[in-house]
Amino acid sequence: MQRRPAGHRPGANNYVLIVFDSCRYDSFQRARPRVMKKLGRVERRWSYASWTSPSHFNLLMGLLPHTSPRNVFASEFYTKDFLKYNERLGLSDIQFQSLAPQLYLPAFLKESLGYATHAMVSLPVLNPRTILNHGFDTYRLMPAHNDMRAMVREMKFSEERPSFYLLNVGETHYPYALPGEPPEEWPRIHGVHGVFQHLHERVVGGKVRGHGEKMFNQAKLDLLRDRQVAAVRYLDSVVEELFAAVPPNTYITITSDHGELFGEDGYFGHGPIQHEKVFEVPFLEGKLR
Numbered sequence: 532m533q534r535r536p537a538g539h540r541p542g543a544n545n546y547v548l549i550v551f552d553s554c555r556y557d558s559f560q561r562a563r564p565r566v567m568k569k570l571g572r573v574e575r576r577w578s579y580a581s582w583t584s585p586s587h588f589n590l591l592m593g594l595l596p597h598t599s600p601r602n603v604f605a606s607e608f609y610t611k612d613f614l615k616y617n618e619r620l621g622l623s624d625i626q627f628q629s630l631a632p633q634l635y636l637p638a639f640l641k642e643s644l645g646y647a648t649h650a651m652v653s654l655p656v657l658n659p660r661t662i663l664n665h666g667f668d669t670y671r672l673m674p675a676h677n678d679m680r681a682m683v684r685e686m687k688f689s690e691e692r693p694s695f696y697l698l699n700v701g702e703t704h705y706p707y708a709l710p711g712e713p714p715e716e717w718p719r720i721h722g723v724h725g726v727f728q729h730l731h732e733r734v735v736g737g738k739v740r741g742h743g744e745k746m747f748n749q750a751k752l753d754l755l756r757d758r759q760v761a762a763v764r765y766l767d768s769v770v771e772e773l774f775a776a777v778p779p780n781t782y783i784t785i786t787s788d789h790g791e792l793f794g795e796d797g798y799f800g801h802g803p804i805q806h807e808k809v810f811e812v813p814f815l816e817g818k819l820r
């Protein structure tokens with residue numbers, strides 16, 4: 532007989548954390564996703580970081596985007612916020628202290644609760660050689676940076692042990708391209724696209740005024756914003772496939788790692804930007820049935 536992993540909890544939920552990379556809260560709302568809203572109310576929350584790597588590290592510490600509560604100490608907020616994992620995992624004895632000393636959700640789920648832990652990521656900055664790949668049974672950089680459907684088709688759930696999946700979804704990341712769109716038809720932003728061919732995340736963002744050269748025009752930025760909205764609308768149909776594929780005892784969180792600037796105050800993208808819109812993200816979660 533197969534030996535059950537230490538700490539295995541019968542009846543624990545599968546947990547799927549979906550991160551729409553760069554998806555702004557208002558892009559998400561403008562798309563009016565019909566299927567995703569079955570999870571629960573869409574909240575406006577705040578990312579702890581303005582770009583992909585630190586934000587995913589934070590998410591994998593178990594700290595999901597926050598509500599920016601007033602009149603409370605950070606430690607109190609973490610403690611209270613973390614109790615939500617009892618609902619997510621279908622358990623009752625999880626506390627923030629449960630994660631110590633590693634403070635890393637995949638390692639905790641795998642080593643203490645017997646979860647199978649998997650990540651499928653779209654952005655090369657999160658590739659499997661990074662430090663983020665800790666505590667995962669499998670961790671893959673997907674062949675295409677914009678194909679969530681390919682991830683959904685590879686998800687497997689076992690009755691023997693609960694599963695945790697991190698899905699980093701790239702359709703909502705610049706250039707907001709859907710899988711069927713030929714790269715030569717992607718909109719090009721001077722100074723960004725050439726580097727983006729290597730998906731070199733660090734330079735996708737920054738202040739665009741004041742260099743004597745007008746790099747962006749607002750009409751083009753509005754087009755880009757519309758493309759992000761269209762990507763969310765498309766992803767709603769992919770999430771419908773996901774909902775049909777997951778077992779009943781699956782809890783799902785959908786959020787973003789940071790927002791995106793489309794010309795506000797002279798900024799485009801995310802990263803080295805201090806602006807409200809780079810921290811504002813959508814957040815919704817729940818169990819389907």
Ligand SMILES: [Zn+2]
Nearest residue numbers: 552553583788
């Ligand atoms: Zn990102």
